Amino acid sequence: MPKIFLTGCAGFIGSHTSEMLLNQGYHVIGIDNFDPFYARTLKEDNLKILLNFPNFTFIEGDITDSALLDTLPGDIDTVVHLAAKTGVRTSIADPLGYFKANVTGTQTILGWMQRNGIKKMVFASSSSIYGNNIKVPFSESDNVDEQISPYAAAKRAAELINHVYHHLYGINIINLRFFTVFGPRQRPDLAIRKFVESIRDNKPVTLFGDGTSSRDYTYVADIVQGIFSAVEYLNNHERVFEIINLGNSSPISLAEMVNVIYDVMGSKPDIQYQPMQEGDVNQTFADIEKAKRLLNYHPSTSFKLGIQNFVKWYGQQLKTKQISG
Ligand SMILES: NC(=O)c1ccc[n+]([C@@H]2O[C@H](COP(=O)([O-])OP(=O)(O)OC[C@H]3O[C@@H](n4cnc5c(N)ncnc54)[C@H](O)[C@@H]3O)[C@@H](O)[C@H]2O)c1
Numbered sequence: 001m002p003k004i005f006l007t008g009c010a011g012f013i014g015s016h017t018s019e020m021l022l023n024q025g026y027h028v029i030g031i032d033n034f035d036p037f038y039a040r041t042l043k044e045d046n047l048k049i050l051l052n053f054p055n056f057t058f059i060e061g062d063i064t065d066s067a068l069l070d071t072l073p074g075d076i077d078t079v080v081h082l083a084a085k086t087g088v089r090t091s092i093a094d095p096l097g098y099f100k101a102n103v104t105g106t107q108t109i110l111g112w113m114q115r116n117g118i119k120k121m122v123f124a125s126s127s128s129i130y131g132n133n134i135k136v137p138f139s140e141s142d143n144v145d146e147q148i149s150p151y152a153a154a155k156r157a158a159e160l161i162n163h164v165y166h167h168l169y170g171i172n173i174i175n176l177r178f179f180t181v182f183g184p185r186q187r188p189d190l191a192i193r194k195f196v197e198s199i200r201d202n203k204p205v206t207l208f209g210d211g212t213s214s215r216d217y218t219y220v221a222d223i224v225q226g227i228f229s230a231v232e233y234l235n236n237h238e239r240v241f242e243i244i245n246l247g248n249s250s251p252i253s254l255a256e257m258v259n260v261i262y263d264v265m266g267s268k269p270d271i272q273y274q275p276m277q278e279g280d281v282n283q284t285f286a287d288i289e290k291a292k293r294l295l296n297y298h299p300s301t302s303f304k305l306g307i308q309n310f311v312k313w314y315g316q317q318l319k320t321k322q323i324s325g
Pocket of ligand 1: 063
């Protein structure tokens with residue numbers, strides 16, 4: 001089976017995607033630098049699952065390290081580039097760090113691909129690129145000139161550099177714009193995980209804004225299916241450069257999200273309202289017609305089922321940690 005180089009393999013989406021590709025028989029070479037944005041131990045837990053596969057190889061390292069990339073095997077077929085400094089709000093305090101990892105990192109990977117004749121890449125872009133787009137649903141043909149955080153601007157810059165490498169060197173690229181991904185192994189900074197933790201600890205839940213802001217929450221298995229379809233699309237087509245939304249096309253308000261979590265967990269904590277945070281957009285809502293057409297992408301996990309799966313996974317994690325002391 002072809003070799004895939006997957007960046008950010010120890011992260012939330014990266015570990016799920018690697019697992020799926022490994023189960024499909026691909027050889028995955030994964031890289032991760034354990035960026036300190038959240039605990040290394042959580043990423044090591046994700047990695048442990050991947051290390052059980054004989055067709056998985058792990059490299060601890062940084063995607064901006066061109067010399068390290070040059071030591072990789074010469075027969076890599078496709079790059080699935082998911083590594084990034086994540087988090088919209090935190091990018092405001094560290095714009096240079098975000099540009100280094102997310103823009104220079106992408107540029108470094110493209111340069112290495114060009115030198116080594118690697119012709120296929122799936123890239124993790126983001127719905128945050130749409131900024132405070134008024135028109136819904138957000139479509140790939142909408143204007144995307146007005147990002148409102150360094151994270152979002154860096155993702156857009158990476159999409160643009162990807163196009164340059166497609167144009168100049170014929171690298172075939174699919175930019176997938178993910179819409180708020182959730183599910184087991186979810187990053188600790190994301191709202192769903194924070195709310196579940198607060199409810200478990202009987203602490204008040206902090207909501208930013210008045211509860212009407214909304215997100216097009218997309219279950220991680222649906223996103224992974226979309227990434228896999230993009231890999232297969234590149235295997236079967238010539239001269240590809242696409243931007244494709246991967247969302248659920250069914251936005252949920254913050255207030256609704258909290259109600260579903262209460263419902264699943266069976267307890268209702270105090271809510272403390274705080275003003276909207278800088279960098280946060282008001283709404284996201286994906287038009288997924290292009291993903292349906294090109295990738296046969298049909299997200300199938302309801303928000304409630306996704307939350308049930310997350311809460312179940314989270315409970316199991318707590319039990320395992322208590323047992324192992
Ligand atoms: N989770 C979401 O809702 C969401 C939404 C839109 C886009 N995305 C994008 O999807 C991708 C995966 O996101 P995630 O939620 O799994 O985040 P994550 O933080 O769990 O995973 C990213 C991984 O990349 C690694 N990394 C960061 N900088 C690196 C570097 N310089 N070199 C090597 N590894 C590096 C991190 O250590 C981490 O393990 C990211 O590109 C993110 O921007 C995520």
